[in-house]
Amino acid sequence: MNKTVAFVSLAAGLALTALVLGLPRVGARHHPATPVAPTPPATATNGSLSMASRLSHPYIVPGTADLFVTVDLTGVEVPGARRKPVNLAVVIDRSGSMSGYKLQQAKQAARHLVGLLGPEDRLAIVHYGSDVKSLPSLPANPSNRERMLQFIEGIWDEGGTNIGAGLHAGRSHVAVGRGNYSVNRIILLSDGQPTEGITEDAGLTEVVKGIRAEGISVSSIGVGTDFNEDLMQGFAEYGAGAYGFLEDAGQLATLFQKDLQQAATSVARNVELTFVLPEGVRLGEVLGYRSHQEGRTVRVPLPDFSAGQVERVVARLTVVGMRAGSAVDVTGLKLAYTDLLKDAGVESGASLSAMVTEQREEMLARQDKDATVYATRALSAKNLKLAAQALREGRKEEAKGYVVQNQALFEQAATVASPAAVEADMAEQRSVLQDYEQADSDEAVGTAVKRSKARAMKSFGKLGSTY
Known part of the structure; x- marks a missing residue:
């Protein structure tokens, strides 16, 4: 094992010790044991999203220690509800690398998507290589569905990979009907790197940010082994949609259907989780999510939520336990979003605190397993x-x-x-x-x-x- 791996292994081991054992850092003070009361996990439900939060260590010993906050967010189930009408654009890479099986499967998936739509839905079909060809957004009534199928049949493989042009076209078509729909989404498919038009990751990410700012979400599907997964994951993250990786293009129809179902059962958008840190508490990191800290407030943007969808946020915080028997405020939590069932903005909140104990055995026994x-x-x-x-x-x-x-x-x-x-x-x-x-x-x-x-x-x- 080389020196880099050995160093990271040591760091991971130290983090693991803090996680599993809840050990204080050097300089901890010890006092006589004092009985303390349990602190339950916090829950909050005030609309179409529920929030359940918990601490890895609801009990800590005196001194400075790291602990983890986990927050589970769940979209409400809506039994028997009809899916919402959707305003979609499917944007398909038809560059030379899509030739053959992959393009055939992409066309089959697009045909399957057309078959799932009804007259209350709208769909635009975009395919891009070096240039862009589009069938403008149309209601998916029987005659228009036939036009859509004919357009799909005429897609051919040609040229480079101009993802930016494909996204711009998708945005313009979805924008036509955006005001009449609560669900507006682009489904982007690519198997390669951007080679024409905007080719820098930062520039393409800005395009997606602009699309999201207009109330349109972006889901991205990468096929094969050549696409830039970090870029495509970023599209889904900044676009508040979903990301999918397919080794086999034959699964595209299933993924298109899944994304349609997710979009059509949306219950919340513009979702943001906020950590409010008390004095003396420091943020280590929000693991795996973009976050923005201003003073003692940490904001975490989240994707749009469909019925039953679950997302989890894990954050590492540093806290200081003082006098045994006292409570330490760890964080306040605020969840804000647009509730699509109520057609209104909703906020809910919770707070988490840890108890300080000298009894290390109690701290270990009380560690939250989940x-x-x-x-x-x-x-x-x-x-x-x-x-x-x-x-x-x-x-x-x-x-x-x-x-x-x-x-x-x-x-x-x-x-x-x-x-x-x-x-x-x-x-x-x-x-x-x-x-x-x-x-x-x-x-x-x-x-x-x-x-x-x-x-x-x-x-x-x-x-x-x-x-």
């Missing part, structure tokens, strides 16, 4: 991203070292929760190691990298927005 597993998954996701990058750059042994660290993380988490609680996680790490062992070609490396990064998104907590 929050510990969730935090371990988020920490493992950081390692998976590092592993994917190392593998891409040809450092296979280093990449495998990160996965071995993850196995150690979950083994330690099992001592807090149970082996059964992390059994699936351990199996996943074994699968990743196998992928890396077998990654002996550029294509195999590309597949392993994309699998790892998609797994990392789910482990960070992007459960419903990662296909």
